[in-house]
Ligand SMILES: Nc1ncnc2c1ncn2[C@@H]1O[C@H](COP(=O)(O)OP(=O)(O)O)[C@@H](O)[C@H]1O
């Protein structure tokens with residue numbers, strides 16, 4: 227019974243080709259990372275910081291996540307089956323560990339060559355550390371799900387300070403493995419993983435006394451704040467729904483001008499984070515070594531591009547053909563969506579653009595060359611990735627999927643591969659201003675060409691319908 | 697009256713294959729403005745494929761489709777056409793009201809809020825106003841989908857098995873509503889009783905070809921006295937196999 231349930235859970239969550247793609251991803255990261263490293267050893271400083279940063283992010287989101295992830299189909303089929311709750315919870319936990327292990331490979335992948343470069347025990351410890359990190363993240367999310375809000379905040383603050391202490395050379399933190407303290411870091415990481423996993427398992431074995439729902443990510447049944455599209459133009463409605471940098475709230479009663487209707491504009495949390503990071507960036511950069519500073523400035527656009535890659539490839543999968551494309555020309559609809567998304571990116575990058583302008587006045591000349599990539603090349607590359615993924619892989623997600631990249635199948639991931647070309651383009655753009663201008667012009671031109679060309683979108687709709695999605 | 701004004705829906709010799717499966721073979725029919733037709737046929741007959749071709753979401757391998765005299769993928773055809781697919785799923789991450797208002801705005805409906813209020817009222821969707829569609833029951837989802845397909849008051853309505861998942865009182869309500877609208881419609885169904893309550897005209901489809909076309913009354917007369925209409929249809933369809 228035990229084996230069967232786990233097999234079912236794994237099959238419903240992972241496609242076999244995903245493992246192949248994971249291997250491919252590791253290979254790419256190793257090649258990319260190694261080439262970066264060979265060109266400039268100082269680059270590893272950035273990747274150390276990146277490693278600590280990702281760890282903080284993962285741990286904090288684990289604290290505030292609500293435990294085990296289940297899919298909607300689990301809720302309707304699995305949770306209603308007469309399976310012992312304890313067993314179900316345990317197997318869900320194992321499935322989640324596998325999911326996060328794969329996620330972690332994608333997140334930490336680029337750091338692998340930098341860790342291995344430290345030599346010695348790093349070859350043995352790397353896989354162990356990755357597993358321990360995964361266990362730590364998953365078990366913390368289970369343990370924290372039972373805590374009160376105050377306790378969660380306390381735990382979050384503790385984890386942030388402990389993890390970030392590695393940045394100042396503290397060796398006894400789980401994140402020290404990224405800052406050159408492989409031995410101590412690994413020991414601390416493995417011990418804390420074992421402890422937290424034991425706590426999580428104890429929590430899960432008590433699950434019968436709780437309701438299953440409290441351990442399962444509570445997705446709310448209602449939208450928090452209802453948005454109204456009353457009186458909006460088609461462009462307004464699409465933009466309003468897809469522009470994620472700002473949140474508009476609109477009065478229901480007032481009509482007339484648009485300005486009257488929008489009563490408040492709030493920054494979305496990503497925008498707040500972006501602003502804070504922009505400030506931190508401009509304050510910290512002059513403090514560090516000038517050569518490292520140069521590397522940080524140069525690699526910032528690449529890192530940002532890396533982040534939007536995973537968000538953007540599934541951007542269109544929630545669209546509904548029978549609603550959108552019978553209401554509007556598909557080309558026009560996609561143009562509106564991509565305009566909203568590209569402008570969101572421009573807005574999200576704005577703090578960094580301003581920061582780089584400030585830095586260029588402070589004497590960091592290279593900062594100014596990142597502006598065109600940030601404002602044009604990256605948003606256009608992201609749009610092109612989105613277009614490419616959409617056109618080459620016409621699918622539709624029927625349910626509101628939890629956001630682990632593990633549910634994406636082989637084809638969906640392969641469609642992202644041309645995106646890696648954009649990495650190189652953005653890199654060169656930052657290093658060579660002339661190439662940067664050409665790259666911006668080419669990506670912008672290509673984006674506009676696809677935005678105003680009916681043919682690929684007609685074909686897309688046809689393929690989507692042929693594949694059985696409407 | 698010109699050709700364009702006479703026919704709401706025109707299907708001229710369309711064929712459509714999926715790989716090796718021939719879903720539709722040289723289909724021809726015309727529906728005059730203001731007439732209601734049922735597309736009747738067993739599972740796999742090609743009803744859903746016909747409707748998808750009519751909306752322009754799918755293109756025929758050969759032949760031509762006209763909606764109100766123009767190609768279905770023109771702006772004009774889109775604006776007068778309403779479509780409900782089989783097993784329709786609205787936007788999962790939006791609430792019931794948001795779905796209606798969003799599509800209302802895309803379709804440039806005159807007073808979106810009022811139209812939304814009326815539809816939510818009619819389909820008893822008020823209590824789900826803020827509920828995310830992903831969490832609704834299948835029946836409630838179907839009610840919302842129906843509402844979405846008529847929010848812009850289409851002149852031509854294409855419905856694929858519209859009464860699926862609905863409870864009996866809602867089915868009655870929808871039948872009454874559809875009968876009260878003076879529009880051109882083509883409703884696909886595999887259930888004879890549904891067809892006979894919604895329309896006077898029948899296009900019977902089996903294995904991608906039109907088996908029989910005519911009025912419901914004629915269909916009745918084809919049988920022996922007292923023979924239920926279902927059995928006449930069943931006889932015709934088995935005859936075709
Ligand atoms: N997207 C598709 N891909 C492959 N075959 C399809 C597709 N849609 C329909 N078919 C095939 O075409 C035939 C007609 O299907 P359909 O139009 O859905 O029939 P109905 O709606 O009358 O049940 C069936 O044999 C079906 O298997």
Ligand SMILES: [Mg+2]
Nearest residue numbers: 743744745782
């Ligand atoms: Mg069908």
